[in-house]
Amino acid sequence: MNEERFRSLMRDAIGDVQASPWLSQAVRTRIARPETPPSRAGWVAAIAVCVVVAFLVGAIAPRLLHPTTSVTPGAGAGGVDPTNCTLPVIIYDQTPGPDPTQPWDGGTSAAKTWGLLNTHTGKFAANPSASPVPGMPVDLSTVYPNPPPATGARLVIPPQPALAYSHATGRWLPVLPERVSPDGQSYVYQDDIYGSTVVRYDIATGKSVVLWSAGKQIYIIKWIPNGILVGDSEPTPRQVWLVNPVTGVPTVVNSPPAAHYNRGGDSHPPVPLATSAGAVGLTASGDPILKVSVLGKGTVTIWVYYYTAAGKRIVIYHKTGATANVSDVNGVWFTGAGLFDPAYAFTSGDESWFSTFAPSLTLWHWDATRGLKSVDIGVQDPHVLTSMPAGPCF
């Protein structure tokens, strides 16, 4: 449907509800209400909570989240040389360019190209038959038939676009790469419209196994080497479980990972044009990789980092550059000149691959030994939106 139709539907779905006529007065009264200073007891309680959280993060979280090994981007890569391997990539491209007379649609009309990138030569081999993916299950919580089927009708889900590639099976998959098992043989999805289940799909056999029915809405964070991380709210889970990928038994890992997530955007005060923060991806062990951008006087500083399970901060990137104005059909926006401004990261083993917001076909690789290196894709196209890693390099 077009944008105007969708806007109309949004109004129908949400309703055109107007504020009460007395809201202005209520706001005036609320602003005038004297602030209550925190009590001594309140401070004591707050400090106690901080101590408990610090203890949990520092002492218990590693044991809960990493019961057998400490898996971080610095551990175990499978021996692949990132400068000479094959990386699955999805390119978002708006050729021949957006219509300048129309509002930008957020890239939904962008053409996507699925293919494999040789990181040594930069040669990109497109695979026109990669997507859509027929015959593989996807999340029913995000797939709705339109128009809706008659009551009792069987739900027929059309083939979904490919989002990840499994080298182990040589198949493009209709789920995000975070849903794919580390060995590439299976992936997890949710088979109910409420998003309350975790189901494993084995690619070779084509069979699904219900691992866990949580009885409430959950979301799958990432399939990590120790199991499947599942949270109860996104992006900051209040409750996190590690689901055994064979038995389906969930183990509560509780608040420590949430504490890690809280280091992201939601915990920052709303200071527009000064600071922005949020996760751009997850490490191999499921900890968020965070990006913080700070706008100064004529400068932009970008931090990219993550915390290990032991609470140690690992800085992937930190640099300040002059504020740059980037013009496009929608006006002017700001970034730092020449700065690494990641949009998405996929990590497997000790290798992280980043896409950026910059309109280029450059991907970035990071590991603790080599640091951050760019890899150019040998395709020249001024209309490209971004290029996303779709799985581990092999």
Added chain:
Amino acid sequence: MTAGGIDLSDQDAFALGLEPLLPLAFRLAYAMLRHRDDAEDAVQEAAAQAWRKRNTFRSGSEVRPWFLAIVANQCRMAIRRSKRAAPEVVSPSAPDREEAAMLRNALARLDMNSRLVIVMRYYLDLPFEEIARTLGVSSGAARMRVQRALGKLRPAFEIEEGSGDE
């Protein structure tokens, strides 16, 4: 002291300055919280927060995205502590009822940040530049967030620019 046309030194003047923003702020809060009382509470608390944090307002910036960011933050906190079992249900026009209900359910299942950007873009009709300022990110980042959020509504709600049909 004034900033963005609002007097930051006087409570009454500050409240008066926020007044034109309240309808939009309420619509944002209502779209996020789906309950009138919760939405009005969020806007009131956001106004109080704005007054308390007025020294964080950057001279030369616009007030509206600054205030909407505070409202959005209040909504996030309200959602986290909410114990309401069911949101208010509106009655869309009959022909669109099923599709609107599907969209409403789909929105309810979205994570908060995805719902927020879709609401700002397609319910409040904010330009990307203002969404970016509200989120404190670049315009490109705002676009990417909208794109990803829309992706979570597919394929039932595939939006095609200029298609003019469904």
